[in-house]
Amino acid sequence: MATLSEAYTETPLHLQHIIPIDFDSVEEVPQSHSWPQSDDESPRRMFNLDGDHFSIPAIDLDSPDAIEMAGHACKIMGIFQVTNHGIPSSLLREIESQAWRFFTLPARAKVKALRSPSGATGYGVARIAPFFNKFMWHEGFTMMGSPLEHAREVWPHGYRKFCEVMEDYQDKMKALSERLLAMILKYLGISEHDVDWPRLRSNACTALQLNSYPRCPDPGQAMGLAPHTDTLLLTILHQNHSAHGLQVHREGRGWVPVFPMNGALVVNVGDMLHIMSNAMFPSVVHRVIPSENTHRLTVGYFYGPPTDFHVGPIHGLTQTSGQEDAARFRSITVKDYVQMKAKNLDKALSMIRIR
Ligand SMILES: O=C(O)CCC(=O)C(=O)O
């Protein structure tokens, strides 16, 4: 069976869409990174960190209402935060410090871990970069399992700790993803049999992404991460509590900030859960705005089914006879959907929509 990494080999990237600029060497936002101000998506037009006191629901996973609250949040917004999630705060601090250790290296050291043109792991610009004609104020490091090969290039004698932390974090995030997914299925009244749960879990596609948004001389002109939805089932994001920047798009309200909450992790619905829920859960559109004062680091963990798994509206949700419940998407393998998204970005969902 193909791995998630192999699903990306069909869409090789040019080096200009892999190597980030050397953020240490720029004193102003270069043309290549300056987003048009007339554009609807312009960061300046939408820049509004203080005006709106909207906040996404925070759910205590130990609470007896956690299932109901998580399901409801998926339905209403596609995003929520969780506390009492069981991830030790020491591990969150450690992963931040390892991410910091990597991103504060000089550019010539970071490129030793550069993603290969047809690869999915390693250091580089965001994978969505080729869909935009301006570059983002962002650099990332993607892992699928052990980062050993890349880490050894960067620190020939000091890679062990980095690898240990990244592997430990992925193990714990996998368990948390399974727990959250089981809660969500329960909320939907879906039995584990209906989604072939043991198979879904057995070879899950997962990825870990360290994100860095260096301090930006003019954040109003720059875009940290352009608007997108996440591809797999669920994303769990750790953002440092002092670092704002994540925004979600809300119908009728525009861009609203997701303020970090100390110790909480952000969970959002991705395209595959949107498809499986037959569009009951929105795949939340989100983006990141850089800051003038803070170098922001975040850690995203993406969880999805195995590459050969067929993703489609869950049978139990489409069984009733009413039009409302008829399947809205055709079913597609994870591998095909990942490739379709790599080639078409936000058009991918509509390409499998049948009503
Ligand atoms: O860094 C963030 O706040 C969001 C990251 C994100 O959306 C992603 O990695 O897909």
Ligand SMILES: [Fe+2]
């Ligand atoms: Fe995302």
